[in-house]
Amino acid sequence: MAASGISTGNSIRTRLYDLLRRAREIKRSTAIDPPLQVSALVDDDEPLIAPPEGDKEGHNFAVESAAKAILYAILGSNRIEDPSFVTVWDLLDILQYCGDRNLCSPQLVLLLLEELLDSLSIDGCRTALGFLESRREVLFAARSQNKDLVILRLCNELLRRLSRAEDPVFCGRVYIFLFHSFPLGDKSSVNLRGNFHTENVTTFEDYLNTSAAVGGEMQIDVGDPGESVKEEAKAGETSFVPAGEEKASKEITPTMDVDELYPVFWSLQHSFSNPPRLFEEDKFKEFKRGLEATLAKFKEVPKVVQAGDSARKKGGQSQSDGNYDEFASAFNPKYLTSRDLFKLELSDLAFQRHILVQALILIDFLLTLTEKSKSKPYYQGAQKAMQYSFTLREQDTEWALGIKNSIANYLQDGPDGKSYYRMVDTVLSRDKNWVRWKMENCHSFTRDRVPADNFVESKDGAKRAVVGRKAPKPMRSALGMQFLANTDLEKGLSQLKHHERFKKPSPGNYEERIETIQNGPQEGLSEGEKRMAKDKERSVTWRKHRLACKDNLSSYDDKRLKGADASTGDNTAPTDPEDRDAVPQEEHPSVEDQRPDQQDQVTTDMAAE
Known part of the structure; x- marks a missing residue:
């Protein structure tokens, strides 16, 4: 059986060498791209390598052993800069093709890449990462847990070898590859328990603590050269004034000497790396005092902006106060804590912003522990590890909001201060949403596909919603026909045919109607009824005027009408609701509005007109 396994491994190795020889004939380029067209290496009916028969695990192990032997042989005789190193990329493309078709282990290509990265220098790893970036979509077309574990291990091992200060771009490439390789809601990159990076310890020269005023006396510079005063630093007292309030005293705010500030300043890093230590009252008072002293010193010292790399090579030019050169955003994950460099670092604007952004992150964490924030539903349902028993007091909350506002105002000064703070504020706002998502147990961002049914x-x-609807039924006629219901059908029709209906009314007929309206009962009527009666009177008067102006206006004399015209001053058409719709039908008032003894006269008027 052992001999059979050896024979299988040798045959697979021979087959892989044969495929690599064919690959050199198909792919003439010696670069990573374009990828090898693996399907062109064999005919349609020819398998790439022998499929597993029976023992699939044994077959995968044989393929892995043969592939590693070929990889080690190539690495032993070729450098990554050599054109012949393209054989490694071809081998990885072939194994990826086989893994997608279950001819070998799907994660075999990642295992070989892990071996490759371990054997290369940092410069060689940059080239190998380029292969990963170019094949990312193909590698993760079929996801599996084994693949995810290998890629996490591979990238984490690579990051441990890199220096964030010397290779920040390369580190960024690795992180971007990870972000593109895993879904946004994947929990592999989420710190569910909210653990802090307590291993990030900042060491400084502790012997200077003896000269610092921590709970004792300290030397305070009030601005006059050669003069100093001694003040007792009372525990818990601060010189910070919340935003919107002014100090009653107009004295100059004292700031610490550089030697006194040195241990106080670097002690802030202990709180930045482990915020829960501030739950102790003494530690919190120490942090408040140190942050206030740091911000006051930043405002006092002259600002120095680092020049660009080219300017530093020519002599390290830098401008202070208001004369700034182009700002170079130098990234330093870990600053030096030497006492000799401290005074220079305090004046560096990039250094100041680095420290103050750390302070903003910590203050935002403290503000999530107020009584109001802890009463929110998402905090109540968070994991126990992220629910702290500590609650920030009201006076400490006011201090946190005030110092946060002061830091925000200070960050907006200097070159590109507005845009810089806007960027910082945007990142911190999104981080709050990220923290809330973690506290809600990382609900999935993706939605299931909609079923076909x-x-x-x-x-x-x-489609049914936009289908044309049936035409609406015609509206009822505006003219009431209820008078026909009180008479026989024949009598009603004969009234409609009566010759008096086709006779043109005279102005005298309208005069009688006006007198009837005026002589009607006025007592007991509401304001609306009186207004309707007045409108009806004006309507009938206007009709009478219209008839009179056509035939016998000269013989028609109505002093009352002239008086009405003079009082109203309006010769326009009436606003009677009965006459508002159409002018040609003004003479057709609703029969239902008339008294029974006037209905015959109304029908006669309508017929005549």
Whole structure:
């Protein structure tokens, strides 16, 4: 059986060498791209390598052993800069093709890449990462847990070898590859328990603590050269004034000497790396005092902006106060804590912003522990590890909001201060949403596909919603016909045919109607009824005027009408609701509005007109 396994491994190795020889004939380029067209290496009916028979695990192990032997042989005789190193990329493309078709282990290509990165220098790893970036979509087309574990281990091992200060761009490439390789809601990169990076310890020269005023006396510079005063630093007292309030005293705010500030300043890093230590009252008072002293010193010292790399090579030019050169955003994950460099670091604007952004992050963490924030539903449902028993007091909350506002105002000064703070504020706002998502147990961002049945049903419903509806029924006639219901049908029809209906009314007929309206009962009527009666009178008066102006205006004399015209001053058409719709039908008032003894006269007027 052992001999059979050896024979299988040798045959697979021979087959892989043969495929690599064919690959050199197909792919003439010696670069990583374009990828090898593996399907062109064999005919359609020819398998790439022998498929597993029976023992699949043994077959995968044989393929892995043969592939590693070929990889080690190539690495032993070729450098990554050599054109012949393209054989490694071809081998990885072939194994990726086989893994997608279950001819070998799917994660075998990642295992070989892990071996490759371990054997290369940092410069060689840059080239190998380029292969990963170019094949990312193919590598993760079929996801599996084994693949995810290998890629996490591979990238983490690579990051441990890199220096964030010397290779920040390369580190960024690795992180971007990880972000693109895993879904946004994947929990592999989420710190569910909210652990802090307590291993990040900042060491400084502790012997200077003896000269610092921590709970004792300290030397305070008040601005006059050669003069100094001694003040007792009372525990818990601060010189900070919240935003919106002014100090009653107009004295100069004292600031610490550089030697006194040195241990106080670097002690802030202990709180930045482990915020829960501030739950102790003494530690919190120490932090408040140190942050206030740091911000006051930043405002006092002259600002120095680092020049660009080219300017530093020419002599390290830098401008202070208001004369700034182009700002170079130098990234330093870990600053030096030497006492000799401290005074220079305090004046560096990039250094100041680095420290103050750390302070903003910590203050935002403290503000999530107020009584109001802890009463929110998402905090109540968070994991126990992220629910702290500590609650920030009201006076400490006011201090945190005030110092946060002061830091925000200070960050907006200097070159590109507005845009810089806007960027910082945007990042911190999104981080709050990220923290809330973690506290809500990382709900998935993706949604399930809509079932085909639901899609068809929705599509049919949308079609039914836009189908033309039936025409609405015609509206009832505005002219009331209720008078026909009180008479026989024949009598009603004969009234409609009566010759008096086709006779043109005279102005005298309208005069009688006006007198009837005026002589009607006025007592007991509401304001609305009186207004309706007045409008009806004006309507009938206007009709009478219209008839009179056509035939016998000269013989028609109505002093009352002239008086009405003079009082109203309006010769326009009436606003009677009965006459508002159409002018040609003004003489057709609603029969239902008339008294029974006037209905015959109304029908006669309508017929005549």
